[in-house]
Structure formats: C-alpha cells, structure tokens
Amino acid sequence: MHFIQDVLEILSDLSLQFQRDTCSIPDALDALETACLRLVALKLRPGKNLQGFIDATSGQLTFQGIQLTPSTSSDEQLNAKNRSCGHSH
Numbered sequence: 001m002h003f004i005q006d007v008l009e010i011l012s013d014l015s016l017q018f019q020r021d022t023c024s025i026p027d028a029l030d031a032l033e034t035a036c037l038r039l040v041a042l043k044l045r046p047g048k049n050l051q052g053f054i055d056a057t058s059g060q061l062t063f064q065g066i067q068l069t070p071s072t073s074s075d076e077q078l079n080a081k082n083r084s085c086g087h088s089h
Helices: 002-019 025-044 048-057 075-084
Strands: none
Touching: 002 025, 002 048
C-alpha cells in the first residue's frame, strides 16, 4: 500500500501539471517524462511512503506494535483461490 501511495503521488503531480491553464505541449511532455523517470526510480529505491514504512518496521516483523506475518500460501495456492473466485491472473 505504501508503494501504491508513492505511485499515486507521482501520478497526481502529473495530473496537476496537465490541468494547469498555462500547460503547453512542451510542458506536458516534460511533465510526462519527469513522471516516467520518477516511476522508474521507484524500482531502484523506495519512495518516501514505502521508505517510511521500512524505517518504522526497523527490520523487525512488527509495525506500530502489530505483528506482521508472511503469507504461507504458494503462488499456485493463490492462483487457485483467484480462479475459484472467478478472477484470472
């Protein structure tokens, strides 16, 4: 969820640039390129929201006093659950 929040902030900034009354085609292209570069950068390093979550967990399996547990389901089990619910990949 923290990663998605970082992505949505980038897309929100891009949308605001597009909505400006003074946004020209070159400005829109620059804003789009900047957003793309920011999204690619998220592959290399966490955004501020995800980094905040990582920092808050301090490498432990707890967050704000709540014990986090990794999923014990395999990919095949998760896919089977999705199929049984009528979802595809």
